[in-house]
Amino acid sequence: MFQDRKQIILSFFFIVCGVYLLRLLYLQVIDDQYQALGSTNAIKKEIQVPLRGQIYDRNGKLLVANVDVYDMYVTPYKVKNIDTTMFCSLFGITRNYFDSTMTVAKTYSRNRASLFLRQLSKEDYARVSDAMVHFPGFTFELSFFRTYPARTMANALGYIGEISKKAYEEQTIEYYRRGDYVGITGLEKQYESELRGTRGVKFTMVNVKAEDKGSYANGEFDTLAVIGKNLYTTVDVEVQQLADSLFQGKTGCAVAIEPKTGEILAMGSYPYYDPNALSGKQFAKNFKELYKNPDKPLNDRVATGFFRPGSTFKLVQALVALQLGAIEPSTAFPLGGAPVKCHSHPGAPNDLHNAVRFSCNPYFYNVFRKTMSLGSETNPFKEAPIMLTKWHEMTAKFGYGQKLGVDLPSESAGLLPSVKYYDKRYGKHQWKFSNIYSLSIGEGEVSINMLKMANLAATIANRGHWITPHLVKGIGQNSQGINASLKEVHQTEIDPIHFESIIGGMQDAVERGTVGGGAGIVEGISICGKTGTSQNKHGKDNSIFIAFAPRENPKIAIAVMVQNAGFGGTYAAPIATLMIEKYLKRKVERLALKERIMNTSIKTVEAMAAKGYEPTVNKPAEPARPVKAPESPKKEAPKSVKVEFITPKENLIAAKSTK
């Protein structure tokens, strides 16, 4: 009886076993949520953050280093019966800070350590460590912050800070955790992946009470942290610091390039501020102040920003006209008939050489007019687009209207107006030369950044080619890993022979031309330069000067701009030539000139509009100051930080571990 029910009962047993096996297959094989190491609560993944790479100048002087500090962590459940008042006074914190941080820590976990106080100096650590027996539950971990012994190049170096929410969420491979430090701007950002090093991972086991139970699988899955790679930059810190002191009280920028290699020798954006201000505990306070400064010290004026090239653009006009055959070095133009006026200079220039020397506006108006009328078309509305296309093509080769490719995270492309641009603005065939003649003297629609201006000087110095300007020439021990695009040679279409009359004019401009009073003459060095005075909508013109030296086998090309300082020869040229002098002679002999420039303050329109503003953090470095450790602005920080030099040979593994 009922033997058939055996099959039904057995089937039911087997079905249940089958369902359970399917469920186990799903849990254990298909769903991998808990299978990654460290994803479960018994194995904790500890990240070992290595020291960030240091940054050096071209002569091996330290620009950016790390200072050891201690972060204090709290494990709330261990904190019992402590004298809060004594604790607060020991660490110089308020009761309010203590209570609120403690609440946050408790909310996170009672059994796990939370960050309580960042960046205690070694001295502070030594001072408090004896007293810590009275404060159970507080522990210290070695950490670091960035320090800038040379106290210069804040904008190009950039700063590091806690990763932003956006960047945290957008990372494709999960690498950073909340609160991690990353490069926010400048080289710190550009070379983040090289500087940060390789993180170590350590798996440790904890029990249900979050007590440490030792390393997991004897460290089989752990990896060691590898210290970040050092950056070897192209910067000459002494030239840079000279620029810093010359720019005291002024706004603008200076950038110098080695023409042969495209290496950037100096790159300063002013008003100056001490990069140490944006490191460590004072970050928030100082950042706010810098941000509020009407002169916008946080804006990089070298690689970003838009300026009119002014008279420096005349050099490009002349070179393009020479190459197209519109003019010859001996071409002369009458002064009259041009809608642009002359600066005061003796008589009409009888050739290109003198036109460059005196920066004659009507002459270059005529140069551009000739260029634009080279075509066979008689209708000026039809001729203009044809010739502008040709002109645009050649001018663009100088890097105008495009990014140069410098190794910084942000670079402005600027604008070189094209046919398309004017068609859009005026309508097709609705414009001709008379609409665009301001381009002839670098005014009107054309806009560039100062890096391009220095690059023009380098292009002329090289007689027709330029190399991508760059800041870093070596990464890590073997100086490898430099992007090939940073060494790329860009040819313009200008024949080297066309440069000589221009260069001659530039040399005369410095020696007995637009640079007045011999402010540009450096004994023994033939400097070729060109002043520029770019119109500034808001007030007095910007003073611009570009130059290279020496004339034969040039070693340095430079561009300097002083905002609202007026004529280019007055401030920009002296600053540029002083920097050239420093670079080529390693010392400055024209001390009176240096003093005079240093002690002149030029307030920008913006600063004048914001009355009563007194900046405090942008005090420049001492002139010609030897590179030594900074005096930290923080009273907790050591008075003299002994920077541990990490030579490339020592592949130290100095790691900071955070929970």
Added chain:
Amino acid sequence: MARDIDIREGIDWTTVWLYAALVFFGWLNIYAAVYNPENPIEIVSLSHNAGRQLIFICASFLLILIILFVDYKVYDSFAYIFYGLIILILVGTIFLATEIKGSRSWIKIGTFSLQPAEFSKVFTALALARYLSTQNVNISRFRDAFVAGVMVFLPPVIIILQKETGSALTFAAFVAVFYREGLPGIYPALGIALAILFVFTLFFPKLYIIAAILILCGLFWYFFLKRYERTQQNMFRLIAVFVIASVFVFGTDFFINKVLQPHQQKRIQVLVNPDSDPLGAGWNVTQSRIAISSGGAIGKGYLQGTQTKFDFVPEQSTDFIFCTVGEEWGFLGSLIVILIFAALLNRIINLAEKQRSKFARIYGYCVASILFFHLLVNIGMTIGLMPVIGIPLPFLSYGGSSLWSFTILLFIFLKLDAHRSYKV
């Protein structure tokens, strides 16, 4: 009775080996559960579960010898007496027991504690087999079914009074035996249908379920029944089904929210959604699932488990021993354990069908059903398919009472099987 007999004669060695495999594997996992890499323990020691389990295993060996020496007729003849005794002990336990974790089911004998509830399954099985094998007893007859029902129902009632709801539930396993012996199929089918309805009530709003039942009834009427079957009588039957189902749905809701204790409600709640209270009532479910999942396909390796080792999973050597298996041996280990159990169940059922004596057959089914029910609930709860009910995994879980009771249960059947050529 101990004549010159070879107790090995007629023993089904396949079953013995399957049993031994489970017990041995269980002990390995209990050792893993108590193993502490920082502080290695002695294997033979009374200070930890693995050491004690080793002693229980040795004692089981003695028990097996005794069972095999005793004349097979004793189990049949004395079934009612055993049953009566265990009922008395169960009742006595309520008064004599020391309270452990809110339950009064443990009797202390020296340093050891015994849980009579575990053993009551064995003797209930014997008594039930004896009754159902009595001539003229027919389970399909109401009176006989009632007597058998009372026999099965009495121990769990007492056990519930001891506050051991989990153990009491295991008596539901006997339904399978009743079914095999002729209980109309409608009853277990109804039970399964109601169980499904119960689960649905947990997950979906009541009105949706009632609407779904109504639609199913309508579809049944129009598409399943042939035209001539659509009689008024069938119509009434269908309506009755609908009404009963609806009442059951509301009744379930009422039962969960009004009748069950708060902690029992929580257990059901976390089954539906373990994340509703991951650190409280959902802790066991969540941690046990994490432990099993983290084992992956081939496991972390013996003694390498971290979830179970560091106390994230509670009751890791007793009720949640399967977590250790899952974590350290992975899917491979889980598969092997379940396959061994399936083979054992298959073997017992097949042996039971071969018995010439009705008593032995029914007892065999009792053994298989009880083992299966424990498997169903215990593994089900560790993988989140069943609510957390504290019953052990047969042969693997730590514990003298459970190991001994399952050993006795199985080996009485093997003893009966060894003599299957004799008809009682």
